[in-house]
Structures are given as structure tokens and as C-alpha cells.
Amino acid sequence: MPPRRARSERVTLLDVANVLGISSITVSRALREPEKVSEPLRQKILRQVEQMGYVPDLAARALASRHNGIIGVLAPALTNHAYLGIMSGIEERVRDTDFRIQYANTNHDADQEYRQVKLFLSQHPAGILLTGLQDQRVSDLLELAPCPVVQIVDLNLLPSGIAVGINHREAAETATRHLLACGYRRIGLIGGSRDLRAQRRHDGYALVMQEAGLYDPGLVMTEHKQTSMQLGCDLFKRLLETAPDVDAVFCQNDDLALGALFEAQRAGLRVPDDFGICGYNDLDFALCAEPRLTTIRVPRFQMGYRATDLIIRAINDECLPSRVIQLPFDLIQRGSTRPPA
Known part of the structure; x- marks a missing residue:
């Protein structure tokens, strides 16, 4: 003994x-x-x-090697339902390794993101994974980072570093074209937060509506705050008051879409006959709503898994299969929209 x-x-x-x-x-x-x-x-x-x-003494390990064995992950909102799928992918990839994850919540705040990146870098991390907004100060810091950096981004931005993501603008275009194909014409948009991906979804919606000659800025209801079902209710109610003839809405995520569905039902609208609703992310509850939500399925688990895999490969000086990985999205048609004509 x-x-x-x-x-x-x-x-x-x-x-x-x-x-x-x-x-x-x-x-x-x-x-x-x-x-x-x-x-x-x-x-x-x-x-x-x-x-x-x-x-293990991580501080001693950091002194004896080039890193402390921790991968720092910056998230815009850890409480966001959509982020849970990304976290699951991250955790699954590190499960059987010696690496550990340290999360930091930036709350969509550029100053907080800058502060957290500086803090991570001061601790000699094995790598850094960014999943939210990124301003120029953060970009400048990461250009000099002594560890691998991987971003989960909108690939429409043509990232110069290592990145995983989808094209959010194209996904929003797909959702909006679906609503048009279903026969809806006065299609609104509701959204929130200052996340760049949300902005790209707005861009995709606007582009398709302009091409159809149906774009009306009065049908766009956004508020710069963290999205929720309550915000979806509030924005949808405001949209109906502003444009009573609106007949469909594209929501920047499923939280907002579920709130819009509840408010539409309170207003006596028959979904999908009188009104169409399309969400984004395909969260679990989208399949449980009544009617079930039409939505864009985003491969959130794969985003987290593949991004973490790239970091681990880079840490181990392995050859990367690709520095930029674009993942597919899918339109999932359910009961909240009419069948396309």
C-alpha cells in the first residue's frame, strides 16, 4: 500500500x-x-x-510542452437551444482523447469575445474554436495565435483560416423559395440577435423576395436580442398589426418559429391553410409542434464534431483533409406549410 x-x-x-x-x-x-x-x-x-x-497537473504540462491540453471554445450563447447540438459534437470528438474543453460565453458581445480570446491565449491552449461573431481585433489576435484556430462560420464569407460550416444565405434562399412555391406571396421575416449568421439569413430572404418582385421592408421584423419563443410571439404579433395581409413568415430559427405558431393560433389563423411558417435549425421540438414545423435542417452535431477533429489533427501536426469543410443543409417540409403547387 x-x-x-x-x-x-x-x-x-x-x-x-x-x-x-x-x-x-x-x-x-x-x-x-x-x-x-x-x-x-x-x-x-x-x-x-x-x-x-x-x-494531471495541467500547468506543469503547459510548461513542459507547447500547450495545456485544453481546447478553448467561444460561443455566442451557451443557453441557445441550437448550440446544444454543436456542443454534443465537440464533446463526442474529445471523449476518448486527453484533450479537455473550456467554454466561454460571449453573449454576442464583441468586447467580451476579445477579452475571452486574450484570456485563452494567456493560458497556452491546445487550440481555439470560435462559433460566434468575430471583429477585427479578434482576427488580429488569432493571426498571431501559437495554436490551431478553427471557426464554425458562414462559408459565404470565404474564411482564410480553418473553418467548418454551411452557407446560411443559400439556406435562407431555399426556405424562402419554398414558401413562394407553396403559393404564399406576402412573406415576412422575423429575427433577432446580432449574430452574423442571422444577418446572412436575412440577406438570403431579401434576395429571393426581390427577385420575385415581392420584397417589402415593412414585412421584416427584427430585434437585436437573444432569440426565444417569447420574442417570436412578440415579433409575430407586431408583424400582424403592421401588415394584416401577411400570409407567411420565414423565422431565423425554430425558437422564433414556435412562438410565431403559438401567436398565429391565438389570432385564429389556420396553419398552413391561411398562413405558412418556416423555421431554421430543425430542433427537436420542431417535430413535436402541432402542426409540425417546416424548417431548415442544419448539421449542428457534425459542425461541432468536424471542427474539433480539425483542431485535434492540427495540434498533432497531421495532414488536414481540407482547411474548409462545407456541410449540407436540408429543407424539411412538414405541416406548417402547404404542399408546393
Whole structure:
């Protein structure tokens, strides 16, 4: 049995190695490069590590190597339902690795994003993953970053670094064309937040409506705040008051679409006969609403997984399959829109 230690004393690799009668290098390899140690020995080491309560010293690791083993993830809103799918992909990719994730919530605030990036860089991270807005100050910081940086972005922006994403403008164009094909003509848009992707969705909607000769800025209702079902209710009610003849709405996400659906039903509108609603993201509740929501399916899990995979490959100096990965989106037609003519 190993000697009892004072509560303030930290168990080290050398302590584990001395108990087993092996070198600390062998213990380190078993934990960080398991393929280099025989499986019986690795299991023996893991049991001893568990028994002694050994925890890696990330600060010491950062001094001894080029990074601390942590991938910093900046998110515009960790409470946003759509972000949960991205987080699931990130967590799944790091599950069987020595890397760990540290999240920072920027709340769509450029100053907060800049501060968090500086903080991450001061800690010698293994990599940084950005999933939200990015201003010029942040871009300048990341140009000099000593670690890999991967962005989840709108690929319409033609990113110069390593990136994963979809073309949000094209996705919005697809949604708006679907509403037109269903016979709706007075099609509004409701949206919120200052997220660049939301702006691209507005651009796609406006482009299609202008091409059809039907664009009316009075049918656009947006508010620069975090989106929610309540905001969807409020914006939809305001849209009906401003334009009583509106007959469909494209919502920048499913939270807003569900709020719009509730408000439409309160107003006595029959969805989809009198009124069409199209959301964005294909969240779980889109399939549970009545009627079920027509929406744009975004591969959120794959975004998180593929972006994290690129970071890990770059950290390990592996050859990247591509520096920019564009993922597909899909229009999922359900009961909140009429069948196309």
C-alpha cells in the first residue's frame, strides 16, 4: 500500500511509478500514448492511478510542452437551444482523447469575445474554436495565435483560416423559395440577435423576395436580442398589426418559429391553410409542434464534431483533409406549410 499523504500534497507521476517499480516515463506513456504500452501493463497503471487519485497537473504540462491540453471554445450563447447540438459534437470528438474543453460565453458581445480570446491565449491552449461573431481585433489576435484556430462560420464569407460550416444565405434562399412555391406571396421575416449568421439569413430572404418582385421592408421584423419563443410571439404579433395581409413568415430559427405558431393560433389563423411558417435549425421540438414545423435542417452535431477533429489533427501536426469543410443543409417540409403547387 502506498503511504498516506497529507491532504495538501499532490500525487505525482513519480509517486505512481515508484509504487509500481517502473519509470515515470512509462506511466506518462500509458496515460498519453496508450498504444506504446502493453495492455496488461496499461491496465495495471490505470488501476494504480485510480487508487492513488493521481490528477494531471495541467500547468506543469503547459510548461513542459507547447500547450495545456485544453481546447478553448467561444460561443455566442451557451443557453441557445441550437448550440446544444454543436456542443454534443465537440464533446463526442474529445471523449476518448486527453484533450479537455473550456467554454466561454460571449453573449454576442464583441468586447467580451476579445477579452475571452486574450484570456485563452494567456493560458497556452491546445487550440481555439470560435462559433460566434468575430471583429477585427479578434482576427488580429488569432493571426498571431501559437495554436490551431478553427471557426464554425458562414462559408459565404470565404474564411482564410480553418473553418467548418454551411452557407446560411443559400439556406435562407431555399426556405424562402419554398414558401413562394407553396403559393404564399406576402412573406415576412422575423429575427433577432446580432449574430452574423442571422444577418446572412436575412440577406438570403431579401434576395429571393426581390427577385420575385415581392420584397417589402415593412414585412421584416427584427430585434437585436437573444432569440426565444417569447420574442417570436412578440415579433409575430407586431408583424400582424403592421401588415394584416401577411400570409407567411420565414423565422431565423425554430425558437422564433414556435412562438410565431403559438401567436398565429391565438389570432385564429389556420396553419398552413391561411398562413405558412418556416423555421431554421430543425430542433427537436420542431417535430413535436402541432402542426409540425417546416424548417431548415442544419448539421449542428457534425459542425461541432468536424471542427474539433480539425483542431485535434492540427495540434498533432497531421495532414488536414481540407482547411474548409462545407456541410449540407436540408429543407424539411412538414405541416406548417402547404404542399408546393
